[in-house]
Amino acid sequence: MSRFAAALRLTGETRRRLILAQRFCRETRADTAVEFAIIGAAFFAFIFAIFVVSIDQFWQMTLDDAVRTAAREVAVGKITTGPQFVTYVCNEFGVAAPYCSSNLQYSVQSNQYFSAPGSGNTITPASLSSAGNLSSSSTFSVSLSTVPVAHNSTQAAVTGAEQFLLVQVAYPLPFKVLAVPGGVATENGTPSLYSAVATVMQ
């Protein structure tokens, strides 16, 4: 047992400590528990990452689908107010995600141009801040494209203007833990899910 200590010609207190240390190193009774504490932490972090990414992506895809169908309803003139829009989105999305109607931020705009600097008839898209908020939320301002009107009794004359539609929706995640780390799981760098649709009013 103390051959090593003897070889080093240690005596007294130092010798006793070395012998104790050797004995400790050979002790294996709690090895499994210690290993589990170390590996388990990494393992559960991994499981947690899978959980976070799964739920975020599931919500994102549900939101994308809900916003796409809601945008279609807006385009054909069935949805005409902001609250109607929220209700429609949350009827599909709210089944999966909590606090949909209170958390949902939206900007629904239609205009003659998507981006025409210097023109009054242009859509001004809301921007998504790093905190995950839309710069101008609860915006709902749409009008249908002007349809061709009868020019005389036999022939239609096209005199209207096409209206483009931009729908932007942000859903701040209700549980901050789902946004870690730094919005990676939401894939847009913010603690919000974001979905946009660009289409045309009918």
Next chain:
Amino acid sequence: MQKQMLFRDKLGRRGIAAVEFALVVPVLLLLFMGTVEMLTAYRTEAKLNAIAFNVAQMVSLAQSVSTANAPIANATASTPLTADSPIVQVVSLNDICRGAAMGLAPFPPGGMKLAIASVTQEQGPTAQPANGTNPAYAASTTYDEWESDSTVASNGTCTTPSPSATTTILSGSPLATATTGASSMVVNPCDNVIIVQASVPYSGLIGLFFKNPITLTQTAYVRWAYTLPTTELQCTGCTLVSAPTQVCNANNTSTN
């Protein structure tokens, strides 16, 4: 001897879980990242698909299009939709492209290509009556075609060259697609099909390892909303191929 083996065995079992974990982690991590990657690629593709269709809708509802930047002053009857139409609203394909870039969010729009083409049959063998006195009748079909390809910068702005620098959809010279693929959609004189092809380079996580990202592409086909025997969707500034005989616009003269 016996004691020594037992001793060695106990020592040898130390850290076995750590080693196993270290062996398994790369595989698990690869599986996890692969799943996220495929999901993201699928989402991008679904988004692109929606964009192609929405852009096709935008063009479908346009009375006339141009490659110029928005805003464009509406044209007064130089290319009339109908004989009675006093003003034609001209929609900017460049503006449509910028809208498509907004619709791709939250994915980065940089490098997205938006090809928009239209094929209209001018004359064909299905016109009735099938004889020489019918201006729409011809034994072999002729087509009007135009295409405009826009590219999107990373800040969401679009470049729409006039004439188009490339013709992704209507390939060849003269643009020959109309006589092959799309012709199945354009069977009668003044029939029209609008073809939109959106593509975006997808780098994702594998972009960290591979220099050349894969390109996702989606195509949408729609008909023009105002198709009549005397109307034709025309583009100002696009790459054009015009049939010799024009029968599909009000004054039968403007050739595109």
